[in-house]
Amino acid sequence: MTLKETIKKDKKREIVIPGEIIATEKDDLLPGDWTAKSGKNIIATRLGVLDKSGRIARIVPISGVYSPRRGNVIIGQIEDITMRGWITDIKAPYSAFLLLKECPMFVKESEMEEVYGVGDLVVAKIFNIGRASIDLTTKGRGLGKIKEGIIMEINSNRVPRVIGKEGSMIKLIKTASGCEITVGQNGVIWIKGKNSEDELFAKQAIEFINENTIIEGLTDKVEEWLKKNKKTVKKEDEPEVKEEKE
């Protein structure tokens, strides 16, 4: 019920389905992402939310597999080691390739396993996309192997909601939980805090956002949630302290 109401309230977030006509000749719009021309009309080619900004009509996907873009920072897992680099699973239709020379330090071929071993998680940036190939780099600030903390996964289409406008949402969680959080554009999130309670609290906050992505004014709701739940975490702590005293 609440979902229906919010959709009705906010006409901007109307969901369009594949094949639906989103603009006619009269609208004088150009087809953008995930749209196509069908005669004189523009149709949607993917399930998502319609965005008409300026002269371009485009679809913002709400579900499905991550589609990589150049410049995205992602979190991937090393699948295999070859002579020229590391094959990395980045939760996209294709595996990505991390070239040997894209490692911040000089690595001998015999020492590749020690830098990034099979199964290791790395924060990497996509610097090139071919027809069916993705190239990664770990040269840069904040990029490289993940050594500690926890990992969680969400749908990649919900990443913009977790980050918020200019990082407002993630900043909120970072300050409330005291954790360092890296959100990969592929939906993999790395949380590193002082202790596991802080990390779990940050994880729960992100899960809350993940479940309520469609609600407008989410930042306020999350702020409320953080305040409310931070207290309960403390309450749980208090009896433990008492027990120790006894």
Next chain:
Amino acid sequence: MGFTKRSDGRKMDEIREMTAKVGIIPNADGSAMFASGDTIAFASVFGPRTLNPKHQQDPEKGVLRVHYNMLSFSVGERIRPGLSRRSQEISKVTEWALAPALLLDDMPGTAVDVHINIIQANAGTRCAGINAAAMALAHAGIPMKDMVSAVAIGKIDDKIVTDITKEEEDYKEGEGSTDIPVSYLVNSERLTLLQLDGKIRIKELKQALEAGKAACKKVFEIQKAALKETK
């Protein structure tokens, strides 16, 4: 006497009560349920993902793979689980029914896997499967130029009947029954599936196709409503 009245009291061109839901299987990239009366189909979509073994890859476009499966408890008498001649045939025709709607040119070397499971059957399972699969594909974010809707048309004695049940399919008197599953690309009104089991005159087949087109539009409205509710 002949066939004059349907046992469940429906009109000749009336579809069964249909329900649809999107996003029912959390582990899949896209999923949907479609129920038409007692027939219930679940579809889950995985991918696009890299296709292995490599020799099955198509360097020009993505590959659609459909697996239709009827669960052993879906019918009155238990059926043997696993692959059968019938399930392989339906998998293939479902693939052909869905493929014209998909735009897989931008993802060479990948596969999109569709798994259709029939958990309860009362005729028209392949149509329910196609309807569920089309919704699940849309939910999985696969680029599509149109939606696919399907319905089973029947010719019972000399009457054209929409969305037939098992009871009607087994009608023996008069001219007997003919089963004609059809599927359409709804917006462009193109036929993607046409099978025929029984006997029919050309004139009656034309009538059946018209009835199918009209019924598919009704089915599409149900699919559309469910997709618009996607969370």
